[in-house]
Amino acid sequence: MFSAIESTELDKSRPVYDSSWVALNKSARAKMGTISTDQIHIGRRGRFWEEAISDLYTKTTVAIENPVQFYGRINWHKIGDVVLSDIRSTCSVVARESRHIRPSGDNPIQINFQLEGTGTVLQDGREAVTRPGEVTMYDSARPYEMRFDGPFRQLSVDFPRAMLQDRLKCSERVTARGFSGTSGPGRFLYSYVQSLVMEKNDDDLLIANYLQDNLMELLGIALFSLSQTGPLQDSDTKASTLSRVKAHIRAHLSDATLSPATTAKAQGLSLRNLYYLFESEGTTVWRFIQDTRLDQCRKEIEDTRMFGRSISDIALAWGFKDSAHFSRAFRSRFGLTPRECRAVRRT
Incomplete structure (x- = not known):
């Protein structure tokens, strides 16, 4: 992961994305950091952003509609093994393709909490549009796509796959299915994630473990509620199975x-x-x-x-x-x- 480094002015003698950052950023000591395109040359922002978020999260490609107007900034920190991020950016398409996926990889589960603007998540044959106050989940073990048609801000929570295995037996039931963060079980999760991202009180190991456990409990309740909102229709089950099979073939x-x-x-x-x-x-x-x-x-x-x-x-x-x-x-x-x-x- 990234250490507490602001992006610096990129000169022509330096690669778009300094690979020396990667070793430092993936160090177990790295607990928080900032990624920003503010001082990156306009013509290089797209590549910088793609490589930066691929290192912080999972390998993806990024398509940018207007390089001149594009910007991106991520403030992130870790609580235990969970990565919490505050992301601000604009028009773009982020895609995780089959070529990015390695069956032996960790392939974390990721959940987004929309604060501003709108986003669209496509996975497992479904499409979810998230507006402020809504939550959606996607699984990096299978291809997905996120689309943003304007400025947006969202909080992102990145979970190691093993942490959710007992609480989430079949992620295909809940991926790309938005749920409310202002009512029902989702409101507790939404509020708690906001406080965790903003406060960054994870210095003490015992406190970090306690906060992580609380987060997992609230997430488990919200996902269980979502999975019990009614059986998937036959067409949905079929689409989900077909999507899973295609993902296996592509991988x-x-x-x-x-x-x-x-x-x-x-x-x-x-x-x-x-x-x-x-x-x-x-x-x-x-x-x-x-x-x-x-x-x-x-x-x-x-x-x-x-x-x-x-x-x-x-x-x-x-x-x-x-x-x-x-x-x-x-x-x-x-x-x-x-x-x-x-x-x-x-x-």
């Missing part, structure tokens, strides 16, 4: 042994039910696996930073076993060969 595209059988086993489904899920979308499991692999290959083939890497290496890295089969499949999907695709990008 394992580089595995050449990935197949419908291995996917069904990993997700606790029968092959028949797995086929049924994809039939409703007018495709097959194999088609989805191949098309998703091809999409990833095309991104890298067209990426100017990857021009030094051979096309066959890219194909093998994304799970294709045979170069000839890859070329035929690529042409069938995109209407041109992989080499033609790269040549067009070079011009």
